Amino acid sequence: MISAFFKCFFGPRLYRIYKIDDQAGRPYTDNLVEKVGDSVVKLMNFCYSFCKWTSPVLLFFFYGKVSIYFTTEGMIDLGRLGVRVGAFVLLALFCRSLGRLMNTDYVTFIEILSQAQTNNSHELKTLLRHYDSGFGKWPVDYSWKETYNFDKTEGKPVTSRLVKAQPIDDGFHLRLLSYIAANTFGLRLAYPGYTDLINLLTFNMLIQGRTNLVEDKKGYRAKLEAEDGNHIDTMFVDRRGTSDNGNTLVICSEGNAGFYEIGSMVSPLDSNYSVLGWNHPGFAGSTVNTHYSILHQ
Secondary structure (H helix, E strand, C coil), X not given: CHHHHHHHHHCCCEEEECCECCECCEECCCCHHHHHHHHHHHHHHHHHHHHHHCHHHHHHHHHCXXXXXXXXXXXXXXXXXXXXXXXXXXXXXXXXXXXXXXXXXXXXXXXXXXXXXXXXXXXXXXXXXXXXXXXXXXCCCEEHHHCCEECCCCCCXXXXXXXXXXXXXXXXXXXXXXXHHHHHHHHHHHCHHHCHHHHHHCHHHHHHHHHHHHHHCCCEEEEEECCCCCEEEEEEECCCCCCCCCCCEEEEECCCXXXXXXXXXXXXXXXXXXXXXXXXXXXXXXXXXXXXXXXHC
């Protein structure tokens, strides 16, 4: 019971159970306990993201109030506020986990996911793809480490030729400012689809788009691991052997506020091509670990 509770505590959100054979697909229905706890967690995540995005403005605002907050009494008050907020978040996480534990759909899903994380077999992958959930905990389907370019003359693997940006020879203070800018508002200005606000506004459309691709187009969602450690959320629709254009693969790359779920995959699919769509780092299920390197390059 304790092990199952911690799996629910650290598990991802579950959105939908896809159509399986004659069983119709349906949205995941959370109970009241999970719904209340998850709503609080979402709110706190949004507040944290908003504060991080607007941190330069907040720092400017608090700069004039140093004499108020950076005193012994002010630090004690801030500490008390932090403890209260932390306790409130832990209580919300506890409620969400308890609600999940009482839901048979979620318990079944988290058991499949836990097994797939340790034994990523074809059978478990098939079972896991019956669910639409948060993508962060999914096992990696394909890593760049599995790619080898062979030297045909010697039969030995050779390294790929990667084009890397040359670092700019500037001072430490400029590098520090660049890093702060990139990790706060810079990336969000360059990639607005990375912001929680855009993801919140497009959430239902992304769920519906994935549902259409998986249930109607027989799409195959997979997680790819890039060399920089980012995980890329992809969707592959295989039309080989089913249409004249199926042997041609169309790779769809969206814009800086686009998602493959609601993007350009529709056009080549209507023409019966095989299609691979992917999301930029930080978009939907893709992760972003190297903010500064993305903007610097």
